[in-house]
Amino acid sequence: MMKKINDYIELHHEHFLEELFGLIRIPSISSLKENRAEMDRAAAYWKKILLDAGADEAEIFTTPGNPVVFGQKIIDPAKPTVLVYAHMDVMPVDPLEKWNSDPFEPVIRDGRIWARGANDDKGQSFIQLKAFEYMVRSNTLGCNVKFLIEGEEEIGSPNLELFCMEHKELLKTDIILVSDTSMIASDIPSITVGLRGLAYWQVEVTGPKRDLHSGLFGGAVANPLNELCKMIASITDTNHKVTVSGFYDDVKDVPSSERGMLAEAPFDESAYIISTGVKNVQGEKGYSTPERTGIRPSFDVCGIWGGYTGEGAKTILPSKAFAKISCRLVPDQDHLKIGQLFKDYFSSIASSAVSVEVTSLHGGPGYVCPIDLPAYRAAEAAYNEVFGRRPVPVRSGGSIPIISSFEQILGAKSILMGFGLESDAIHSPNENFSLKNFFNGIRTIIMFYNHFSLSHGE
Amino acid sequence: MMKKINDYIELHHEHFLEELFGLIRIPSISSLKENRAEMDRAAAYWKKILLDAGADEAEIFTTPGNPVVFGQKIIDPAKPTVLVYAHMDVMPVDPLEKWNSDPFEPVIRDGRIWARGANDDKGQSFIQLKAFEYMVRSNTLGCNVKFLIEGEEEIGSPNLELFCMEHKELLKTDIILVSDTSMIASDIPSITVGLRGLAYWQVEVTGPKRDLHSGLFGGAVANPLNELCKMIASITDTNHKVTVSGFYDDVKDVPSSERGMLAEAPFDESAYIISTGVKNVQGEKGYSTPERTGIRPSFDVCGIWGGYTGEGAKTILPSKAFAKISCRLVPDQDHLKIGQLFKDYFSSIASSAVSVEVTSLHGGPGYVCPIDLPAYRAAEAAYNEVFGRRPVPVRSGGSIPIISSFEQILGAKSILMGFGLESDAIHSPNENFSLKNFFNGIRTIIMFYNHFSLSHGE
Numbered sequence: 001m002m003k004k005i006n007d008y009i010e011l012h013h014e015h016f017l018e019e020l021f022g023l024i025r026i027p028s029i030s031s032l033k034e035n036r037a038e039m040d041r042a043a044a045y046w047k048k049i050l051l052d053a054g055a056d057e058a059e060i061f062t063t064p065g066n067p068v069v070f071g072q073k074i075i076d077p078a079k080p081t082v083l084v085y086a087h088m089d090v091m092p093v094d095p096l097e098k099w100n101s102d103p104f105e106p107v108i109r110d111g112r113i114w115a116r117g118a119n120d121d122k123g124q125s126f127i128q129l130k131a132f133e134y135m136v137r138s139n140t141l142g143c144n145v146k147f148l149i150e151g152e153e154e155i156g157s158p159n160l161e162l163f164c165m166e167h168k169e170l171l172k173t174d175i176i177l178v179s180d181t182s183m184i185a186s187d188i189p190s191i192t193v194g195l196r197g198l199a200y201w202q203v204e205v206t207g208p209k210r211d212l213h214s215g216l217f218g219g220a221v222a223n224p225l226n227e228l229c230k231m232i233a234s235i236t237d238t239n240h241k242v243t244v245s246g247f248y249d250d251v252k253d254v255p256s257s258e259r260g261m262l263a264e265a266p267f268d269e270s271a272y273i274i275s276t277g278v279k280n281v282q283g284e285k286g287y288s289t290p291e292r293t294g295i296r297p298s299f300d301v302c303g304i305w306g307g308y309t310g311e312g313a314k315t316i317l318p319s320k321a322f323a324k325i326s327c328r329l330v331p332d333q334d335h336l337k338i339g340q341l342f343k344d345y346f347s348s349i350a351s352s353a354v355s356v357e358v359t360s361l362h363g364g365p366g367y368v369c370p371i372d373l374p375a376y377r378a379a380e381a382a383y384n385e386v387f388g389r390r391p392v393p394v395r396s397g398g399s400i401p402i403i404s405s406f407e408q409i410l411g412a413k414s415i416l417m418g419f420g421l422e423s424d425a426i427h428s429p430n431e432n433f434s435l436k437n438f439f440n441g442i443r444t445i446i447m448f449y450n451h452f453s454l455s456h457g458e
Numbered sequence: 459m460m461k462k463i464n465d466y467i468e469l470h471h472e473h474f475l476e477e478l479f480g481l482i483r484i485p486s487i488s489s490l491k492e493n494r495a496e497m498d499r500a501a502a503y504w505k506k507i508l509l510d511a512g513a514d515e516a517e518i519f520t521t522p523g524n525p526v527v528f529g530q531k532i533i534d535p536a537k538p539t540v541l542v543y544a545h546m547d548v549m550p551v552d553p554l555e556k557w558n559s560d561p562f563e564p565v566i567r568d569g570r571i572w573a574r575g576a577n578d579d580k581g582q583s584f585i586q587l588k589a590f591e592y593m594v595r596s597n598t599l600g601c602n603v604k605f606l607i608e609g610e611e612e613i614g615s616p617n618l619e620l621f622c623m624e625h626k627e628l629l630k631t632d633i634i635l636v637s638d639t640s641m642i643a644s645d646i647p648s649i650t651v652g653l654r655g656l657a658y659w660q661v662e663v664t665g666p667k668r669d670l671h672s673g674l675f676g677g678a679v680a681n682p683l684n685e686l687c688k689m690i691a692s693i694t695d696t697n698h699k700v701t702v703s704g705f706y707d708d709v710k711d712v713p714s715s716e717r718g719m720l721a722e723a724p725f726d727e728s729a730y731i732i733s734t735g736v737k738n739v740q741g742e743k744g745y746s747t748p749e750r751t752g753i754r755p756s757f758d759v760c761g762i763w764g765g766y767t768g769e770g771a772k773t774i775l776p777s778k779a780f781a782k783i784s785c786r787l788v789p790d791q792d793h794l795k796i797g798q799l800f801k802d803y804f805s806s807i808a809s810s811a812v813s814v815e816v817t818s819l820h821g822g823p824g825y826v827c828p829i830d831l832p833a834y835r836a837a838e839a840a841y842n843e844v845f846g847r848r849p850v851p852v853r854s855g856g857s858i859p860i861i862s863s864f865e866q867i868l869g870a871k872s873i874l875m876g877f878g879l880e881s882d883a884i885h886s887p888n889e890n891f892s893l894k895n896f897f898n899g900i901r902t903i904i905m906f907y908n909h910f911s912l913s914h915g916e
Contacts, residue, residue, distance in 0.1 A: 031770035209735025215856030219756030233691030277667020282811035298677030303765035312489035313820040353740035398673030
């Protein structure tokens with residue numbers, strides 16, 4: 001069986017990449033309104049490749065935002081159904097000067113694809129597409145398959161919940177399959193069983209109504225940059241814990257037995273320090289680095305700006321200061337509640353000399369998948385066959401907010417079979433994806449379908 | 459005498475403005491390297507108008523930076539000499555969208571000139587030029603006059619000290635006259651007898667070597683934006699005092715008698731709040747608003763940037779954070795010493811997980827002029843004749859670092875006869891300058907020369 005798969009991959013290897021590169025070349029950056037037309041191109045591309053791969057039908061749905069592509073192959077309504085979820089949008093590419101090659105002109109170097117979306121999620125979604133194609137062409141598909149490809153994942157999937165509610169019957173499924181996460185290491189497969197939630201806001205602080213001369217006014221007028229720094233600084237303490245009252249109310253302590261399992265997953269701190277380039281790791285007191293991203297919430301300023309940022313010295317006391325700030329949340333923390341806590345906090349600590357406005361930009365809940373689920377077991381067996389070892393169940397620090405929504409709306413759990421690595425620089429310059437993982441991913445997904453269909457056929 | 463002056467102004471009024479507008483139209487922004495050619499145009503313009511106004515000679519000197527223009531009229535080497543200092547460079551104009559008209563195409567509206575440099579210092583320097591022109595043409599000049607026009611005032615005059623040292627004989631003078639400051643109110647003349655010094659740095663904080671995904675790494679890796687905010691926040695306490703050890707060591711307590719005089723100068727807090735648009739005044743505990751800018755040092759973030767600052771939500775943990783920060787200093791505080799204190803402070807408080815680099819961009823000492831100086835008395839009498847009241851001696855919050863250097867190198871005090879208003883929005887969008895102050899300025903400077911020449915002739 002594995003030989004037939006390998007032969008198929010060998011034979012179609014170049015075409016797989018050519019088709020993927022065509023998708024990557026479309027700069028489908030969802031956070032840039034001016035790239036809206038690129039989303040339509042990406043949707044049309046996906047419709048075509050779903051049909052080419054063997055879908056019976058594929059359709060582009062409009063939403064108030066970017067389009068959604070749906071395609072399916074129903075072999076027998078009595079058989080179980082897998083819904084593949086992926087996204088065709090990508091993150092912005094700035095700072096462009098840090099890229100070693102054009103982010104939208106993929107190149108292969110050192111056995112890796114280099115481009116925006118090489119991994120997240122164009123490369124990984126192609127694993128799903130090509131596994132599906134193989135099963136259709138080899139006539140080995142043992143279940144129904146649906147594809148749901150959205151175009152707003154990187155901006156928080158603002159229209160996908162409503163789409164799911166309106167198309168519950170069309171999307172009806174037994175399990176959801178997603179390739180949008182990382183493995184622990186290139187030889188250690190893992191299945192993501194936990195995802196952090198996200199809350200993301202923009203803060204705007206206004207002091208004087210116009211920029212003032214810092215000499216004539218400095219010392220007598222509240223400076224919104226000074227004030228914003230003070231407010232942000234007060235949010236975490238010297239133990240790197242969040243000080244906002246109520247923030248940890250819904251954070252459940254993970255039992256020491258489970259923390260022990262987490263500690264067994266290989267983690268090389270020196271390699272982590274080298275790969276990130278930090279001088280030291282740093283985080284909440286009392287937790288290890290994997291725990292800090294896996295089972296604990298975080299607080300990060302993602303962007304800040306205000307005043308004079310050009311060359312040289314402009315002596316102004318600026319009118320406005322801005323920050324984009326976010327928290328990663330653990331399951332049970334409600335992003336709306338956390339958002340309100342922060343809004344209240346900023347209002348309560350702001351100097352009476354400035355005004356503060358907090359606007360929510362993005363948010364979603366966390367997720368947990370039980371490891372005794374039959375579909376989880378099928379995934380475990382598939383990895384075992386391709387990688388020669390059982391995958392480690394891990395809790396990732398990242399967020400895919402829609403995964404929780406799927407559970408609520410469609411009543412289905414998601415199996416997160418990701419084939420990326422943390423070093424793939426997703427969301428950063430020089431995003432890349434290993435060809436080895438790409439092809440092993442295709443093999444693993446095909447094996448998953450086999451085990452999944454068998455377990456449901458029993 | 460005043461009638462003759464008024465007649466001259468009346469007759470040449472339009473030509474004064476046309477010539478000034480020609481200067482304003484040259485975008486001589488010294489902090490933008492790409493505007494370097496504009497500095498040469500401004501220098502050539504100044505050479506021409508000095509000769510047109512009646513200088514015997516005028517010359518453009520090159521420096522390692524922008525050119526310096528020098529012109530003079532020596533009527534008798536035995537007579538006293540006045541050196542007029544002014545600058546032809548201006549501040550940047552961003553944010554451009556906040557201007558009601560093109561910053562480099564001056565317009566007259568509501569009795570005011572609107573443009574970058576309308577006041578600072580193109581408008582005010584023209585007061586000096588036109589007073590000189592009148593005295594030459596009317597044959598009433600009773601002393602020698604020299605003009606020193608530089609092109610780097612707004613970036614801290616980095617090359618003027620050396621120029622003064624190399625041309626001490628050429629610049630030899632009894633007194634220096636400067637129009638680059640503000641009056642208390644349009645009907646209350648004032649002479650600036652104190653200036654704050656300035657220290658200005660850029661701080662760069664580096665965490666990871668590249669931008670990271672805030673989900674995968676958030677909580678386990680030091681975020682340079684979080685860290686920068688914490689460091690900046692720690693520099694001032696809840697009483698708005700600077701906490702950096704040694705910062706106040708050389709700040710002399712101003713005697714209560716002098717604080718009393720300062721308190722007698724009219725100050726309307728409601729008008730100040732309306733004019734700046736702040737919700738409340740705010741500053742160092744124990745001091746009034748004029749004291750906070752006049753006799754106390756300040757700490758301001760002039761600019762801050764880092765991470766994602768575009769539209770929407772990009773979930774990154776950035777590699778770098780930057781801030782431009784400055785302190786206004788009172789006389790006796792040494793800007794180099796203060797700079798070192800801050801460098802040491804940042805090094806001492808930085809997290810071991812990030813690196814911090816502090817670069818000095820700008821700096822200069824403060825200045826005090828005694829009010830019993832004969833030249834001060836001459837200025838006082840001149841204001842009295844034109845404005846009908848004695849000017850108030852004030853300490854300004856602004857800095858003209860070169861004024862202290864002049865004292866050290868040329869051994870001469872400066873008389874700061876400024877005709878702007880704090881509401882003129884210098885360094886901000888919609889800079890403007892009142893025509894009434896412009897013409898009253900010319901009248902006052904002419905009267906100053908009369909009193910000054912008489913006092914020295916006695």
